[in-house]
Amino acid sequence: MSIADRITNTDPRRYAAQVLIVEDEPEHADVMAEALKKPGHVCTVVTDVAAALQELNFGTFDVVITDLRMPTSGGANGVASDGCDAGLRVLEASRKLQPHAEVVMVTAHGDVPTARAAFKLGAFDFIQKPLDLEVFRSLVNRAAETVLSRNESSAQPLDTPVVEGFEGIIAGSEPMRRVLRTVKAVAASNLPVLVTGESGTGKELVAAAVHRNSPRAKGRFVALNCAAETETLLEDQLFGHVRGAFTGAEKEREGVFEYATGGTLFLDEIGDMPLKMQAKLLRVLETGLVVRLGSNDPRKTDVRLVSATNKDLNALIARGEFREDLYFRIKGAAVQLPPLRERREDIPPIVAAAADRAMKTMGLEHDPAPVITDASMMRLTSYAWPGNVRQLLNVVQNMVVQALGEDRAKGSPFVLETRHIPDDVRAGDSSDPDSAVTGSLAGTTLEQIEKRAIRETLKLTGGNREQAASLLGIGERTLYRKLKEYGVR
Numbered sequence: 001m002s003i004a005d006r007i008t009n010t011d012p013r014r015y016a017a018q019v020l021i022v023e024d025e026p027e028h029a030d031v032m033a034e035a036l037k038k039p040g041h042v043c044t045v046v047t048d049v050a051a052a053l054q055e056l057n058f059g060t061f062d063v064v065i066t067d068l069r070m071p072t073s074g075g076a077n078g079v080a081s082d083g084c085d086a087g088l089r090v091l092e093a094s095r096k097l098q099p100h101a102e103v104v105m106v107t108a109h110g111d112v113p114t115a116r117a118a119f120k121l122g123a124f125d126f127i128q129k130p131l132d133l134e135v136f137r138s139l140v141n142r143a144a145e146t147v148l149s150r151n152e153s154s155a156q157p158l159d160t161p162v163v164e165g166f167e168g169i170i171a172g173s174e175p176m177r178r179v180l181r182t183v184k185a186v187a188a189s190n191l192p193v194l195v196t197g198e199s200g201t202g203k204e205l206v207a208a209a210v211h212r213n214s215p216r217a218k219g220r221f222v223a224l225n226c227a228a229e230t231e232t233l234l235e236d237q238l239f240g241h242v243r244g245a246f247t248g249a250e251k252e253r254e255g256v257f258e259y260a261t262g263g264t265l266f267l268d269e270i271g272d273m274p275l276k277m278q279a280k281l282l283r284v285l286e287t288g289l290v291v292r293l294g295s296n297d298p299r300k301t302d303v304r305l306v307s308a309t310n311k312d313l314n315a316l317i318a319r320g321e322f323r324e325d326l327y328f329r330i331k332g333a334a335v336q337l338p339p340l341r342e343r344r345e346d347i348p349p350i351v352a353a354a355a356d357r358a359m360k361t362m363g364l365e366h367d368p369a370p371v372i373t374d375a376s377m378m379r380l381t382s383y384a385w386p387g388n389v390r391q392l393l394n395v396v397q398n399m400v401v402q403a404l405g406e407d408r409a410k411g412s413p414f415v416l417e418t419r420h421i422p423d424d425v426r427a428g429d430s431s432d433p434d435s436a437v438t439g440s441l442a443g444t445t446l447e448q449i450e451k452r453a454i455r456e457t458l459k460l461t462g463g464n465r466e467q468a469a470s471l472l473g474i475g476e477r478t479l480y481r482k483l484k485e486y487g488v489r
Contacts, residue, residue, distance in 0.1 A: 017062035017144035018455060019043045022052040022090050023106070024070040028129075032065065035133045039141055042458045044451075044488050052090050056097040058448040059455065062147045063124075063140055064098065066090040068107035068114060088118065095122045102143040106131070167209035169202065170350050173343040179206070179335060186333040187213035192285075194330050195308040197337030200390030203308035204268060206335055211264035216304055219263025222256050227272035234277055236293055239284070245294025257290045257301045265303040270330065271311035271322060282326045305330060340385040340392060347381045350389060354396035355416070361397075362404070370400060372416040375471055378457075379418055383425050395425055451486045454479070458488070 019041045023029035026047060033043040044059065046052050049070065056064075068087035087105060094103045105118050108129035118126065124143045127136060171180045186193055187210045195203045204223060211221040224237055240255030256265055267273075273281070284290050285305065289298035307330045316322035340347065355370050376399075385391055399420040406414070418426060457468045469479040482488075 017041050017140075017147065018060060019140065019144075020052065020055055020059065020061045020064045021045045022047075022049070022064070022066040022070075022087075024048060024067060031133070032131070032136065035131075035137050036140055037463070039137065040463050041140065041144070042455055042463060042488070044455065044486075049086050049089055053093055054448075056090075056093050059452060061094075061098055061101050063143045064090065064094045064101050064103045065140065066094075066103065066105060068105050068118070088114070088121065091118055091121050091123055100147060102147055104139060104143055167205070167212060169205055169209060170346050170353060172349055173338075173345040175338040175343050176346060179337060182333070182335050183209050184213065186210065186335075188215070189333070190215070190304055191332030192305040192307070192330050193333045193335060194313075195306065195335045195337065196313075197308075197310065198339045198388055199310045200388030201337040201339060202389050203310075203337060204266065206337065207264070207266040207306040207308060210306055211266075211304075214264065214304065216263050220260050221264050221266065222260040223266040223268060224256050225268045226277075227269040231274045231277060234273070235280065238277075238281070239290045239292055241293035242295045245292070249294070252292065255290065255292065257284060257303060258299060260303045261301050263303065265305055267305065267307045269309055270307040271309035271313055271316060275321070275323065278323045278326050282323060282329060285326075285329050340388045344381050347392065348377060350392055351377065351380060351396050354393045355400055357393075358397045358400040362400075364404075368414075370403065370414055370416055373418065374467070376416050376418050376421060378471060379421055379426060395422060398422060447486070450482070451488065454482060454486065454488055 019036055021029050021032050021043055023032065023045070024047050026045075029045045029047065033045055036043055041063075044055060044061075046055055052066065055061075066087045070086040087107075091103050091105065094101055102124035103122065105123050105126050106129060107114075107126065124146070125139055127139055169176070169180060169183075171177050183206060193207070193210055195206050197203055207223070208221055211217060226234060229237055236253075236255065238255045238257060240253050240258060241249050242252045243249055284301070287298075288301055290301050291298050313322050313327055317324050317327060351372065355372070356365075359365050359367065359370070380392070380395070387394075396416075399416045402420045403414045403416050453472065454468070457471050458465070465479055465483075466476055469476040472479065474482075
């Protein structure tokens with residue numbers, strides 16, 4: 001079994017969910033939380049609407065359970081009143097802030113008009129007090145199954161497994177699934193494509209996927225880095241030269257435009273191309289003709305252009321460093337690749353694929369697959385990755401090499417542990433230390449960050465508090481105290 005298979009088949013509690021319970025009677029809330037503990041659900045309990053809204057803003061939940069009627073402010077003279085609008089407010093907020101979650105309404109009143117209103121707003125189901133705990137548990141399990149099934153089926157239109165991805169592109173996260181939908185849509189056309197994103201996000205991989213799924217797939221895929229050459233060498237690389245065009249030109253040579261005719265030309269880092277070369281490139285794209293250095297004879301070419309850059313071309317245009325007419329010519333279709341810190345769900349399968357590839361590179365594909373510890377995976381998943389996928393691939397390869405170099409029983413699997421992670425990654429250092437915070441944690445209180453870490457770790461460990469405490473680096477008693485303090489069951 002490969003490490004990819006191990007990672008995707010490690011959770012025995014298939015429908016364990018993050019559950020938010022909103023109930024103004026603490027004893028009743030505790031009973032509900034205790035009932036959901038058996039199937040492995042991780043519950044957060046709050047007793048009023050304000051706390052519920054805070055949790056919905058900062059937490060991540062699969063199922064929200066809310067009492068329909070709770071005391072709420074807003075009555076005459078600001079006096080608290082008992083009404084069903086509190087539960088409906090939680091429902092409305094859930095649909096807006098956690099649209100993927102299912103909401104279960106709890107009431108002791110059997111208010112049919114309110115039930116209809118709740119269903120109209122998107123409630124999953126209704127259950128009346130006093131609760132039959134078996135029925136209640138079954139209802140929440142069904143809601144959790146619905147969420148999981150929806151998450152799994154949302155990738156099916158791509159016709160691609162999450163771990164293997166599409167043309168080597170791993171896409172378990174929604175941002176990357178959107179990328180794949182775009183790639184599949186534009187590949188069949190002949191439009192020029194502009195791929196943007198930070199360094200290391202996989203722009204060339206996307207360009208190759210466009211080529212292999214296009215009518216030009218039988219032609220050549222030729223890649224050229226525009227930032228790697230001087231202006232003179234870049235012109236020669238693009239358009240070629242005739243014999244005697246310059247000193248040392250002993251025979252004529254075709255450039256990449258001619259070489260890629262009938263196929264796809266990928267120009268990487270096009271934002272670094274000098275202005276003079278931009279003008280020459282634009283002319284070739286408009287006419288379909290190239291003139292080799294030292295010649296006056298135009299030659300017909302037929303290529304599909306895919307360009308890529310890690311720069312903001314609009315900003316370059318505003319500064320006069322990139323031609324606007326060339327920008328519109330190369331941007332027939334646009335693909336924006338998200339940085340790895342914004343698609344953390346993809347890190348485990350990328351790690352799995354990288355480990356398998358490292359084993360094959362060293363001729364060890366028939367050896368027992370490596371095993372990665374939960375603590376190592378959590379460290380890799382939480383890191384900001386300024387170098388994106390390229391950096392992660394290098395780190396995993398390094399980990400495999402280190403682990404292979406250690407003594408172990410012959411034929412036994414080796415383990416990728418935290419000590420195999422490079423020091424800068426293990427310590428959490430990065431060239432952009434604010435990158436992870438800016439996107440997801442800015443403005444979040446330390447209490448919310450800590451609560452979120454506890455919830456996610458409990459989910460990872462299937463509710464095992466001892467293991468969760470170990471991963472969090474705190475004692476089990478400390479974790480138990482924080483669970484009570486934060487209302488996490």
